[in-house]
Amino acid sequence: xxxxxxxxxxxxxxxxxxxxxxxxxxxxxxxxxxxxxxxxxxxxxxxxxxxxxxxxxxxxxxxxxxxxxxxxxxxxxxxxxxxxxxxxxxxxxxxxxxxxxxxxxxxxxxxxxxxxxxxxxxxxxxxxxxxxxxxxxxxxxxxxxxxxxxxxxxxxxxxxxxxxxxxxxxxxxxxxxxxxxxxxxxxxxxxxxxxxxxxxxxxxxxxxxxxxxxxxxxxxxxxxxxxxxxxxxxxxxxxxxxxxxxxxxxxxxxxxxxxxxxxxxxxxxxxxxxxxxxxxxxxxxxxxxxxxxxxxxxxxxxxxxxxxxxxxxxxxxxxxxxxxxxxxxxxxxxxx
Amino acid sequence: xxxxxxxxxxxxxxxxxxxxxxxxxxxxxxxxxxxxxxxxxxxxxxxxxxxxxxxxxxxxxxxxxxxxxxxxxxxxxxxxxxxxxxxxxxxxxxxxxxxxxxxxxxxxxxxxxxxxxxxxxxxxxxxxxxxxxxxxxxxxxxxxxxxxxxxxxxxxxxxxxxxxxxxxxxxxxxxxxxxxxxxxxxxxxxxxxxxxxxxxxxxxxxxxxxxxxxxxxxxxxxxxxxxxxxxxxxxxxxxxxxxxxxxxxxxxxxxxxxxxxxxxxxxxxxxxxxxxxxxxxxxxxxxxxxxxxxxxxxxxxxxxxxxxxxxxxxxxxxxxxxxxxxxxxxxxxxxxxxxxx
Numbered sequence: 001x002x003x004x005x006x007x008x009x010x011x012x013x014x015x016x017x018x019x020x021x022x023x024x025x026x027x028x029x030x031x032x033x034x035x036x037x038x039x040x041x042x043x044x045x046x047x048x049x050x051x052x053x054x055x056x057x058x059x060x061x062x063x064x065x066x067x068x069x070x071x072x073x074x075x076x077x078x079x080x081x082x083x084x085x086x087x088x089x090x091x092x093x094x095x096x097x098x099x100x101x102x103x104x105x106x107x108x109x110x111x112x113x114x115x116x117x118x119x120x121x122x123x124x125x126x127x128x129x130x131x132x133x134x135x136x137x138x139x140x141x142x143x144x145x146x147x148x149x150x151x152x153x154x155x156x157x158x159x160x161x162x163x164x165x166x167x168x169x170x171x172x173x174x175x176x177x178x179x180x181x182x183x184x185x186x187x188x189x190x191x192x193x194x195x196x197x198x199x200x201x202x203x204x205x206x207x208x209x210x211x212x213x214x215x216x217x218x219x220x221x222x223x224x225x226x227x228x229x230x231x232x233x234x235x236x237x238x239x240x241x242x243x244x245x246x247x248x249x250x251x252x253x254x255x256x257x258x259x260x261x262x263x264x265x266x267x268x269x270x271x272x273x274x275x276x277x278x279x280x281x282x283x284x285x286x287x288x289x290x291x292x293x294x295x296x297x298x299x300x301x302x303x304x305x306x307x308x309x310x311x312x313x314x315x316x317x318x319x320x321x322x323x324x325x326x327x328x329x330x331x332x333x334x335x336x
Numbered sequence: 337x338x339x340x341x342x343x344x345x346x347x348x349x350x351x352x353x354x355x356x357x358x359x360x361x362x363x364x365x366x367x368x369x370x371x372x373x374x375x376x377x378x379x380x381x382x383x384x385x386x387x388x389x390x391x392x393x394x395x396x397x398x399x400x401x402x403x404x405x406x407x408x409x410x411x412x413x414x415x416x417x418x419x420x421x422x423x424x425x426x427x428x429x430x431x432x433x434x435x436x437x438x439x440x441x442x443x444x445x446x447x448x449x450x451x452x453x454x455x456x457x458x459x460x461x462x463x464x465x466x467x468x469x470x471x472x473x474x475x476x477x478x479x480x481x482x483x484x485x486x487x488x489x490x491x492x493x494x495x496x497x498x499x500x501x502x503x504x505x506x507x508x509x510x511x512x513x514x515x516x517x518x519x520x521x522x523x524x525x526x527x528x529x530x531x532x533x534x535x536x537x538x539x540x541x542x543x544x545x546x547x548x549x550x551x552x553x554x555x556x557x558x559x560x561x562x563x564x565x566x567x568x569x570x571x572x573x574x575x576x577x578x579x580x581x582x583x584x585x586x587x588x589x590x591x592x593x594x595x596x597x598x599x600x601x602x603x604x605x606x607x608x609x610x611x612x613x614x615x616x617x618x619x620x621x622x623x624x625x626x627x628x629x630x631x632x633x634x635x636x637x638x639x640x641x642x643x644x645x646x647x648x649x650x651x652x653x654x655x656x657x658x659x660x661x662x663x664x665x666x667x668x669x670x671x672x673x674x675x676x677x
Contacts, residue, residue, distance in 0.1 A: 030461035038459055042468050045453060049472055052549065055497045056486050071500035122368035129361035137365065144376050146658050148610045148631045151651045154638050155379035155386065161396055205375040212368060237360055266481040268613050273639050284481050288617060291485045300489065311482040318477045 060304035067300050082301035090286055093278035103196060104282040108264040110200050112257045115207040123215035124241055144209045150269055156202045157273060163192035199274045203267060207260055218252040258321055262314050283310045383648045387412055391645035412649035421646060425625040435629040439609040442547055447601050450555020451593060458563050475553045484617035487546035491519035520619050537626040539619050546618065555600060562596035602665045609661065630654050
């Protein structure tokens, strides 16, 4: 029974790869005709999986800017021209690939980092202390998790739209909403809503409850004996937290960070709602632009190359951290 | 230090340290709640206030201080539910029902497919198992935003891969004309006798295909793990007793997979229910809002229609829908947990 429950606790992906594939366990051999039939089936499934991937890879390696007139699933040439062009001039907008990359990274890293930093002490308090209002406060953290991410977009948009720095002319600047000048004449220098900072704040609003909940779940699994022993040795609660619990939690902090990163990297709804200046665009927004209204103007080989570039960081992180990710996804899997 | 000072027993110090101990959890909560107060709770309250007003673009500057901003009671809520909004092709209950149908029909396809493929991969003595396992995981690894963008191109009317695929198969079946189906835009169905035009648009089926590609590998991963924890002797005992492979599947595999698959199905349901980026990238809710789900319509209200008051009211409604879904699904997973233990 113990071995069984151990395998049950293991992560699905780990088990997926570690399964005994020798086929010797039952001592039964698969008849050849059945083997062939099953091979046909598995191969058909493989074809289904590979169809869009091969299609997009083939397109991206093509040097033709026109759309292909017939279906090609295997590259006939290996031209990296499309990748080169996408990195040089991703869109018709005067914005470089590096700027897009920087914006995406700033948002993903900034939001993930702030959310984690603020969440970890709250998660610890919920996990280890008994105090009045604990239940109420925990429900308060849980409520925003229930809301789909778009649910908070309206008030955040409206509230942040009020924060702006206006150049009133004659060397005067006003900081709305504290000081104002004639709004019709003033030139807006900075609008919190229309800035990466504003989008970051809005994304943090969604990321923070998720981080608290995810970390609390992990801290609950760290045995209390260690902390009790430290308390007997005379460590105060702050020392216990910073010197014992925090170092133990570092792996989970990293996992929570990267889980957040995967989500923030493809965050589209909030930046697309908030940002209007091309210089602030992220990679996901540019991808949408490429396949949306300007689709006819953009060669498909460039679109494909761009799609692959956007997908790469997430795919790499996913494969590197696969051990942890599925478990983390399902435990925190309330939010869509 | 708190422990030490408490054990010395000096009255004043003890009191102070007790106070410090009692206030410590709150101190640890201060950063999170301070930040959430400003960026989550205050906006939530503001959202409820706005939902009772006729907030539009012209109120953006002065907001609540604007003299033309009127409190109109539950008008926004009533308008949403009765479909009286100044928005074309919107009927609340149609979108709500479609949203549930979209999530349920996806999970209803992904879970059985995932389980069957896991069982197939679990066949003893199957060649190239490891290769298949590694390849089948690819869709899980690629960000859904990219997947949606790619599938939208695949379903392109003029040069999309789907039409090209059909064009390379159709001549073999004796069909000579060029196939050009607007998968994501057409209102009428290409083959009426096969799929009659009904309440579901063609785009729904195209999205089902794309989301199927995205959805089943995750279910296969979960099912493979659960399959491995089923003891082999159960099957041996069953085959000694003369149970056929089908009987073994229905009486051993299915019941023992259930505790793992139900939480996965619930997770899949929640994901599909709020699948914003995927739907927005594929169709944007079109044609004529027939593939619109609650979150995409909520987004359209703010971003394109700019009816902020209505959008706030809609978000409040979406919250209660999400709460109901959570309470029901939580009950389902809770029930399985007790069944498992």
